[in-house]
Amino acid sequence: MPTLIGSVQRALRLLEAAVAHTGGAPAKQLAREAGLPLPTAYHLLRTLTHEGYLRREGGVFVLGEAAARLAHGGLQQKRRSMILDSLAHFRDAVGAPVYFAVYREGEIEVVGVSDTPATPACEEWADFRETGHAHAIGQCLLGQLDEKTRREYFDRHPVEAITPYTVRDLRALENRIGSLGPMQTVTERQEYALGTVCAALPITAGDAAATMAISLPLHQQERLPYVVKRLQSEVGALLSTLSFSISI
Structure with a gap:
């Protein structure tokens, strides 16, 4: 040895x-x-x-190539750690689970989630990638896409109700997305998970569609405006880290 x-x-x-x-x-x-x-x-x-x-x-x-792969893997891990550290900071600042997601290669990808035992994240009971119409993260990302790209997503993942509160059809969802202003926060109540409310903020990170989001239990929904405002007020300090890490 x-x-x-x-x-x-x-x-x-x-x-x-x-x-x-x-x-x-x-x-x-x-x-x-x-x-x-x-x-x-x-x-x-x-x-x-x-x-x-x-x-x-x-x-x-x-x-050689093996060394390059090793270096790339180390850089990816460093970037992911930077994201998680930043999300943990904002989780503590707002007192709620914080999510960071991007739209990449035709799919919704949750890059990082930070929660605590006292403030657990929403359970992914239905694949986030396939249910973008039903949660704030997906609606926020889809709202940043052009119509053609969005249609291609819905061709792969049709709109369907997964709770009694989910938007019922594509036309209703497109009307909702079309009514959103630039950089407007998206909120949803129990559309993805019963007993949960969510809000997602669009993030400018290079050319990629990105979002930061929070979730709260339904009985705390009155806190949603405060938590969103707090996240908006601090998110600028995080943008450099998230923009740098978008390529993970």
């Missing part, structure tokens, strides 16, 4: 040395910068090349 751990440590040092040279570096230079004997470096470089972490081009070693 110590030998295996040592080998991993030496390989990582070689990778760190390679990262510092975007145009690549020869084995001797990488060995020197990693503090390794040249024979050891050659052995590890061959292994790293075989596994796709490095590739050899014109006598120098450059990062």
Whole structure:
């Protein structure tokens, strides 16, 4: 085990040395910068090349696809952590669950949710992606799309009542969406989940349709205007983080 751990440590040092040279570096230079004997470096470089972490081009070693995937995954995780940290801040500020969602590749995607045991998020009992007509998140995102893109969504996910309060047909939903002003908050009461009210704010994040939303139990619905106003007043500070992270 110590030998295996040592080998991993030496390989990582070689990778760190390679990262510092975007145009690549020869084995001797990488060995020197990693503090390794040249024979050891050659052995590890061959292994790293075989596994796709490095590739050899014109006598120098450059990062391979496996290293790029590893770096991309780490960046994605960092971005997601940034979103969740930001949502937790706003959750505490407004005293309600906070959601961040985007419309991407033809589907509604909830990127992050932050809640607490005392203020639990709405249970996803029906797939959020397929029921955009029924919840504030979906209605807010769909309202930011052009008519053609919205129609394509409804072709895949037809409007249907999932509670007694859900909008009943596409015409009624289009009339509602069409009545919304630019950047207007969308609210719904028990259309997606009985006993729950929701509000969603449209977010400008590059070219993507995005939204932040909150939910409350029905018996607290009188708090909805205050919570929405509080979220609106603070959301500007979050936009840089969410815009940066929209590509997750």
